[in-house]
Amino acid sequence: MKKFFALLLSLSMVLSLAACGSKGNSNDSQTDGETASDLHLGYDINTGENHYGPYYDEWSDKTDEELFEEALKEDTTINVYATSSKMMKVEEGFEAAYPGLDLVVSDLKTDEVLSKAKIEHDTGNITADVLQTKDVNGNVFHEWYNQDILEPYYPKDICSHIDEGYLKYGYPLYASQSMWYYNTKAFPDGQPIHSWWEIIEKNEDGTQKYRLFTKEIGQESAYLSLFASFINNADEMAQSYKDTYGKDLEYTYDASSFDFEVPENNAGVEYLWRFSQAKMTFISDGDELVLAVHNSTAEDPALCLASAGKIGNRDESGYDIAWCLNLEPYTALLNLECLFIAKGTNSPAGARLFIRYVTGGADGQSEGMKPFKKEGNWPIRDDVEDKKNPAKLTELGARANDLSAIYDIYLDVQEMWTYWLSQNPKMK
Structure with missing residues (x-):
């Protein structure tokens, strides 16, 4: 019935x-x-x-x-x-x-x-x-x-x-999102980064400024989508670089290895390439990611990309961690x-x-x-x-996810990341 x-x-x-x-x-x-x-x-x-x-x-x-x-x-x-x-x-x-x-x-x-x-x-x-x-x-x-x-x-x-x-x-x-975390004891005056480009910044001697901890980007659809959004918003990424360093971005990526069309002089693609060539430590557990930041020091600073909810370790376990807010061109994509x-x-x-x-x-x-x-x-x-939350939804510097634009290039972004990461000598 x-x-x-x-x-x-x-x-x-x-x-x-x-x-x-x-x-x-x-x-x-x-x-x-x-x-x-x-x-x-x-x-x-x-x-x-x-x-x-x-x-x-x-x-x-x-x-x-x-x-x-x-x-x-x-x-x-x-x-x-x-x-x-x-x-x-x-x-x-x-x-x-x-x-x-x-x-x-x-x-x-x-x-x-x-x-x-x-x-x-x-x-x-x-x-x-x-x-x-x-x-x-x-x-x-x-x-x-x-x-x-x-x-x-x-x-x-x-x-x-x-x-x-x-x-x-x-x-x-x-709504939820992933955030970059920093160590509040190492940086008592506040977050050390204000743009995505600073995350992969190098010291004058060519060494990497921050140790980076994250889940493997290529296995996380939310992270790949975020990088895809940078490609879709390449003008904003290029402007962010110029605002950060006072000069135009130089394009260094080589897309000749792919059998699909990769846009030329795209700041999002350039960022994907540069990030894929950084030294990273992949950790699948979010609690361990923020723990790595908690254990870092001012002399050996670290950043991690993890779920915003992992901020709970600050109160529950006494971790010295905080979110990096209002990164340029935007902090993150809102995942609904x-x-x-x-x-x-x-x-x-x-x-x-x-x-x-x-x-x-x-x-x-x-x-x-x-x-x-x-x-x-x-x-x-x-x-x-x-x-x-210590910061309201309107105060994060995040934005709504344009799923249709991301869907169109998602698989290409995944392939670019996977191939370029395999060419990274620091990760072998």
């Missing part, structure tokens, strides 16, 4: 959308979102066009009360595939707020969330209702939407409190943890009710947001106070 009800609900949605006809079109104001029945978030493989959010449909205006009433009439078990164990802390509060609904959270890796959802889609045995995942290189936006595995949900009242730039590729739960509806869910109303709950509800005060309020995570609603 549950499947039968879900089928009827899906059919009614289709008929409802069809009845709308040309209610919305691609020329609608983006402030209002896209509402056309034949337009979906993502990349259209037939037309080659990108369709961006926010995408509003008949679910977008429903209140918590309306969704709860509908949720009790469908499958009342709501399965969430999450990439954060903190999602489990939401179960008790959600079930208390909405008696009769059962929340089941599975803590999975990012790849597992999507692969499990795909298997369920392909076999017709859909268990997931809500999917939480992070898209850092455009893969989810450009590829997964078009497989009918997931679909967007944008609650209009909550979205009115979110910068539209954060709604382009999905509905966000919170996003929430999606599993296409074909038997709990369409319950799934959306949960998404509203975990992102603060109508007034931003629901307990669902509480587990995600920590240093290194930033709420993206303008009506939710951020008491955990």
